[in-house]
Amino acid sequence: MVKVLLLICRFFLGVVFLMAGLNGYFVILDLEPFIETSPAAMALFQFDYLLIIEKSLEILCGILLLANRFIPLVLAILSPIVANIFLLHVFVDHSLLSLAICIMIAYSYMLFYFRENFVSIFEKKPS
Numbered sequence: 001m002v003k004v005l006l007l008i009c010r011f012f013l014g015v016v017f018l019m020a021g022l023n024g025y026f027v028i029l030d031l032e033p034f035i036e037t038s039p040a041a042m043a044l045f046q047f048d049y050l051l052i053i054e055k056s057l058e059i060l061c062g063i064l065l066l067a068n069r070f071i072p073l074v075l076a077i078l079s080p081i082v083a084n085i086f087l088l089h090v091f092v093d094h095s096l097l098s099l100a101i102c103i104m105i106a107y108s109y110m111l112f113y114f115r116e117n118f119v120s121i122f123e124k125k126p127s
Contacts, residue, residue: 006113009106010065016103017078018062024055040093041085054081072117075110082107 058081061074082103089100111118 002113005109009109010068010071012106013078013103013110014062014065016062016099017058018066021055021058021060021062024051024058027051038088038093038096041088057081071110072114075107075114076118078107 057077061078061081064070064074086100086104089095089097
């Protein structure tokens with residue numbers, strides 16, 4: 001059951017981040033996005049290079065999640081992105097709050113599952 005839930009979370013996050021990353025490039029290229037975007041989130045990117053970096057990371061992480069490669073690294077890269085998505089939709093734009101909550105739950109489960117990979121970060125004295 002644990003492995004099945006992990007697979008569901010990994011696949012869900014992989015698809016969400018791959019689609020959101022690709023959708024971001026449609027916004028950058030002034031094309032019509034193929035999935036709903038948050039106007040408040042897009043307004044935060046005053047300079048295109050920030051959007052390009054974030055969307056490139058989302059695409060890369062989405063592909064790695066779907067390929068089941070470097071999962072702890074992907075979780076570390078996605079930490080600030082997931083936190084920003086969640087907090088933006090809690091405090092600024094409630095339009096996609098349900099998706100942000102689902103992302104946070106799936107991400108938290110995966111982080112809990114791979115917690116042994118992150119324990120050494122919290123050591124007082126490095127070895």
